[in-house]
Amino acid sequence: MNPFEAAPGALENLRRRCAVRGIELLLARIPDWSEREAGRRARESHTVREMARAYLASQGVVRAPLPNHPEGFPIWPDGWTGSFSHSAGWGAAVVTRSDAHVSLGVDVEHAERMTRDMAAHVLGPRELTAAPADDSFAQVAAKRFAAKEATFKAVHPVERAVGGFFDWRVDWVDDDGFVAIRESRPGTRPLRIHGGIASWDQLIVAVAWRPAPGCRPAAH
């Protein structure tokens, strides 16, 4: 199944937001999802890398190895950057040229995982207060969490010092766009990372982008 057919509105919107920035958003359903399956993560890692390799090959970069840095983030071929996520039966890769973006982050989440306990660990007091009290709590909280995870993946490979979940606040710039804000604190500089988000059923895909210096940042 083409994942973009599963949620035509939300995912197409996110793909368009990425495309205008020169970011390729690649998604795959990963069948037979089971939390306990041995080797599941390795198989998912392979799937998202195969998607990225196929895209890079279409751009003239053949057989990109895409290994991981000892700190966990993927190492991209010269001239390229991107990010991976694989959860909840979905795999995602984002890829772009490094003259346009310093780094990217992508995250896939399933709102079912988002209990109130978990939210208290990943959302700050303002974000918790703003979360709805009704059944939409998990979805809204998971969207903020996904935005923070995508932000972490975009920030960590470059800055190393990311800070904790409470150092970041996610605000919505519109229904499908976010800004993750890290205020100034000793040892780190303030940062604002923009991104886009798609949310349908219980699933969420968030992409964070960091335009390269000198590249005109696109409007949200």
Ligand SMILES: CC(C)(COP(=O)(O)OP(=O)(O)OC[C@H]1O[C@@H](n2cnc3c(N)ncnc32)[C@H](O)[C@@H]1OP(=O)(O)O)[C@@H](O)C(=O)NCCC(=O)NCCS
């Ligand atoms: C690293 C982390 C983001 C991975 O997320 P996850 O939900 O466990 O797994 P996902 O499937 O979404 O992502 C896995 C991919 O993330 C990437 N990744 C791992 N560590 C990374 C890092 N330090 N920086 C950027 N990307 C990283 C890898 O490509 C990995 O895929 P691979 O194992 O196939 O190579 C998560 O484990 C983590 O540490 N979160 C804490 C974030 C945090 O501290 N936030 C506070 C400030 S916002």
